């Protein structure tokens with residue numbers, strides 16, 4: 001089974017320890033949520049996994065279904081990141097087709113697969129001709145997800161994927177990620193401030209505080225019965241983790 005193991009990961013920026021000894025494993029068909037206040041180190045963990053930031057120390061290993069390590073070149077194809085800002089992640093000059101065909105062609109596949117990729121993210125084939133300014137934020141995020149699937153993603157790192165979207169369409173995008181995780185057996189790291197969606201959409205929750213994981217476990221245990229004082233404060237400050245309706249309807 002595909003698994004990404006993060007072992008004792010540390011990152012220091014100008015003597016500031018942003019990530020301090022973080023370990024966890026992502027496995028196919030499961031979602032792990034990384035929650036914590038702003039500045040706790042969540043994005044830095046995501047960026048290290050996506051190889052956008054080099055760890056100061058620690059190891060990140062991806063193993064394939066046969067249990068052997070995935071080589072470097074394939075790592076970049078298999079581990080894909082979805083960013084917070086769907087407006088910044090697409091090039092305004094290129095059509096949706098261009099964004100999706102490029103990774104397909106780079107992997108020896110055909111641009112004829114673009115409509116199928118769009119279908120996987122519940123967009124009709126005519127979206128291929130559109131440019132980013134003709135799309136809503138939610139539609140852009142769907143295109144970003146399709147682009148992540150194009151090179152054959154096995155691990156998706158979604159860093160606050162809906163926090164910049166209109167409240168009314170957030171749930172639709174999270175449900176899409178949830179469906180893809182199950183249908184395509186993806187391993188997902190879902191980074192969020194939102195404890196209600198962390199609980200609803202993940203199997204396991206890790207709570208970060210000042211660079212460290214202070215609590216971890218099955219989502220319900222961590223968010224409904226927190227043990228660590230920091231997690232208790234976080235849960236007390238958040239809207240009731242059982243009320244997911246503040247997200248609005250689906251789209």
Ligand SMILES: Nc1ncnc2c1ncn2[C@@H]1O[C@H](COP(=O)(O)OP(=O)(O)OP(=O)(O)O)[C@@H](O)[C@H]1O
Pocket residue numbers: 013014018036037038039040041042043044045
């Ligand atoms: N490139 C960088 N250079 C210097 N310091 C950085 C850099 N990136 C992050 N940091 C610092 O590392 C710490 C962790 O930041 P990080 O963005 O990982 O937190 P976060 O939990 O993702 O926060 P947010 O939810 O606001 O995105 C912060 O103190 C931040 O200022």
